[in-house]
Amino acid sequence: MRMRVLVIWAAAALGLISSACDSSLGPPRRQPLPVPDGVAALRTPGPRSPRLASYRIDARYDAAAHRVDATQVLTWTNGGHSAVDTLPFHLYLNAFKNEATLFMTSSGGEHRGQRADDRSWGWIEIPSIRVGALEVRPKAIYLGGDETVLEVPLPAPVAAGASVEITMTFTAQLPRLFARTGYHGAFAMVAQWFPKVGVRVGTPGFETWHCPPFHVNTEFFADFGVYDVNLTVPATHVVAATGVLTAAKDNDDGTRVLSYHAEDVHDFAWMIDPYMEVLTGTAKVGDGTVIVRVVHRARQRGFARRHLAAAIGTIENFSELFVPYPWSIMTVVDPPPEAEGAAGMEYPTLVTTAGDHVFMRDGVRVPEYVTIHEVGHNWFQGLLASNEFEEAWLDEGVNEWADALVMTRMYGERASALSWMGWTGDAYHLRRALDERFDRVPSPIATAAYAFIDTDGYAAATYHKTSAALRTLEHVVGRDRFAAAMKTYAETWAFRHPTGADLLASLELSLGEDLRWFWTPAFYQPGGVDFAVRSVECVEAHEPRGVFGDGSSRKVVTGGDGKVGGWTCEVVVVNHGSVPVPVDVELRFADGSHQRDRWDARDGSRWHRFTMARSSPLVEVAIDPDGDVLLSGNLLDDHIRLTPDNRASWRASARIVFWTQGLMQAVGP
Numbered sequence: 275m276r277m278r279v280l281v282i283w284a285a286a287a288l289g290l291i292s293s294a295c296d297s298s299l300g301p302p303r304r305q306p307l308p309v310p311d312g313v314a315a316l317r318t319p320g321p322r323s324p325r326l327a328s329y330r331i332d333a334r335y336d337a338a339a340h341r342v343d344a345t346q347v348l349t350w351t352n353g354g355h356s357a358v359d360t361l362p363f364h365l366y367l368n369a370f371k372n373e374a375t376l377f378m379t380s381s382g383g384e385h386r387g388q389r390a391d392d393r394s395w396g397w398i399e400i401p402s403i404r405v406g407a408l409e410v411r412p413k414a415i416y417l418g419g420d421e422t423v424l425e426v427p428l429p430a431p432v433a434a435g436a437s438v439e440i441t442m443t444f445t446a447q448l449p450r451l452f453a454r455t456g457y458h459g460a461f462a463m464v465a466q467w468f469p470k471v472g473v474r475v476g477t478p479g480f481e482t483w484h485c486p487p488f489h490v491n492t493e494f495f496a497d498f499g500v501y502d503v504n505l506t507v508p509a510t511h512v513v514a515a516t517g518v519l520t521a522a523k524d525n526d527d528g529t530r531v532l533s534y535h536a537e538d539v540h541d542f543a544w545m546i547d548p549y550m551e552v553l554t555g556t557a558k559v560g561d562g563t564v565i566v567r568v569v570h571r572a573r574q575r576g577f578a579r580r581h582l583a584a585a586i587g588t589i590e591n592f593s594e595l596f597v598p599y600p601w602s603i604m605t606v607v608d609p610p611p612e613a614e615g616a617a618g619m620e621y622p623t624l625v626t627t628a629g630d631h632v633f634m635r636d637g638v639r640v641p642e643y644v645t646i647h648e649v650g651h652n653w654f655q656g657l658l659a660s661n662e663f664e665e666a667w668l669d670e671g672v673n674e675w676a677d678a679l680v681m682t683r684m685y686g687e688r689a690s691a692l693s694w695m696g697w698t699g700d701a702y703h704l705r706r707a708l709d710e711r712f713d714r715v716p717s718p719i720a721t722a723a724y725a726f727i728d729t730d731g732y733a734a735a736t737y738h739k740t741s742a743a744l745r746t747l748e749h750v751v752g753r754d755r756f757a758a759a760m761k762t763y764a765e766t767w768a769f770r771h772p773t774g775a776d777l778l779a780s781l782e783l784s785l786g787e788d789l790r791w792f793w794t795p796a797f798y799q800p801g802g803v804d805f806a807v808r809s810v811e812c813v814e815a816h817e818p819r820g821v822f823g824d825g826s827s828r829k830v831v832t833g834g835d836g837k838v839g840g841w842t843c844e845v846v847v848v849n850h851g852s853v854p855v856p857v858d859v860e861l862r863f864a865d866g867s868h869q870r871d872r873w874d875a876r877d878g879s880r881w882h883r884f885t886m887a888r889s890s891p892l893v894e895v896a897i898d899p900d901g902d903v904l905l906s907g908n909l910l911d912d913h914i915r916l917t918p919d920n921r922a923s924w925r926a927s928a929r930i931v932f933w934t935q936g937l938m939q940a941v942g943p
């Protein structure tokens with residue numbers, strides 16, 4: 275049964291997506307001039323963040339060359355306590371400049387199954403950088419081994435609390451799309467396309483710049499600000515962008531200027547394509563609403579409706595669980611399947627979908643899952659803007675945990691990920707059954723994204739182990755208490771840059787308990803949980819046998835004497851993993867009765883002995899019978915059945931009948 279599910283999920287993972295080409299769509303036709311959105315960027319007036327990095331960008335898109343020519347004015351405010359005399363800028367597009375960049379060497383020219391095209395490289399060139407009237411471009415230098423970070427010296431230091439304005443002109447050549455940004459046919463996803471200033475981090479007074487070169491496993495980290503972006507584009511093209519459309523004006527040369535405004539965001543991305551149409555809906559948040567749009571091609575209309583419902587559900591549920599969605603619009607871009615390199619990515623108020631595949635029937639919720647995940651990133655990274663280079667788990671993993679929670683709320687406990695042709699599956703357990711064993715990744719969750727052994731190891735620890743660890747903790751402290759604590763974390767840290775230590779401190783404060791017994795091994799050490807039943811022994815209860823007393827009062831008690839009825843049983847369970855977790859153990863007896871005991875391993879214990887007196891012997895022992903400890907890996911020896919032959923005494927080395935709650939159950943005899 276689950277093999278069929280596997281095939282479907284694997285097909286999604288392998289990207290077996292149907293494709294069609296632009297030529298079948300005819301020449302681009304002039305699009306009606308878009309009507310400005312007529313809503314404020316924020317649902318309630320700001321500022322909501324310190325707004326340290328604000329950008330005004332005038333950009334012109336050349337659709338034939340897939341190139342952007344732009345002027346950018348950055349207003350940067352020194353939010354630290356020490357003066358600053360250089361500004362480093364991420365030039366992400368230079369990652370696609372040649373095969374020698376860190377991104378290309380660390381990715382092997384491949385990203386999520388998509389390969390680079392060696393005929394169309396991407397790059398960004400900055401001919402001019404001015405601070406006031408002074409041209410400083412000649413003094414700027416590349417840092418870190420490739421050209422993805424440019425350090426710009428300032429003519430005078432910027433004091434704590436002061437601001438500086440830097441004007442740049444730049445040309446951004448989009449690569450052929452394979453890793454988030456670039457073009458495919460007439461479609462282009464324009465992301466990480468402008469020079470983006472780094473972030474000052476560290477102890478007040480001793481701040482340093484955080485602006486590392488672009489590596490395949492690292493995503494993005496930036497300060498919040500206000501963006502005003504004018505895009506001059508062909509009038510034949512549809513545009514979707516971060517923020518709200520404030521003005522639209524046609525030029526005489528067949529182009530038009532679209533003006534976007536966004537507040538309290540830390541990035542700006544846009545999509546352009548001549549063949550897109552728009553589906554619109556509304557999410558209810560508190561006593562207000564959010565406009566939700568799905569931008570899609572005509573042949574993806576059916577999927578667009580699913581993405582719209584998923585996005586609305588995500589906004590409503592995340593708003594309730596964490597903090598209300600603060601912006602007025604959410605735009606969901608459904609890329610054409612052949613432009614899959616753009617799929618499944620998050621930007622502020624704009625995300626891209628994935629999974630529009632012929633296998634993804636209604637009820638096979640892979641497309642919904644991706645949309646929920648990407649929209650969810652508007653909380654975990656969009657609002658709680660953690661450092662994705664150093665602690666990617668704070669957005670990817672915490673988001674994954676929240677996604678599964680929201681899917682349960684939206685689609686039901688048992689069928690949150692799958693409800694099709696009578697097959698059902700929940701997001702948590704499907705993930706555990708199908709994913710790589712994260713307890714084999716030789717790095718803890720809390721590892722910098724670029725420092726993992728490989729991309730698979732990064733994904734297993736960052737996404738799945740984090741989500742499983744949080745779900746496990748949720749089970750330990752109680753769902754409602756944990757939900758309240760996570761809400762407080764979100765409320766406390768929204769529009770800031772929380773670290774892992776901040777998350778732990780916030781949870782401990784809310785829950786009123788020391789969580790380090792779990793947190794340290796689960797997040798800061800490799801490994802996981804690996805339960806096993808070590809031994810089971812049942813003896814018929816009887817008086818002690820042997821010789822008792824002396825002389826005439828000597829009495830011999832033999833096997834046939836002294837039976838008092840019933841059985842005395844002993845079960846030893848062990849955790850071979852590195853993370854102690856309280857767990858339930860279900861014990862079933864030959865007369866059909868059962869009992870559930872708990873091993874509370876918060877004391878750090880790695881094994882536990884249960885003893886019990888019952889009227890019949892044990893026939894079955896199951897550790898974690900409800901599958902609550904998602905952090906547990908090897909499930910083969912967590913659950914044993916005893917046969918009449920071995921019922922009296924069983925050890926883990928004996929031949930046993932076993933099964934698991936995971937994948938082996940699906941493919942076994």
Ligand SMILES: [Zn+2]
Pocket residue numbers: 647651670673
């Ligand atoms: Zn993600």
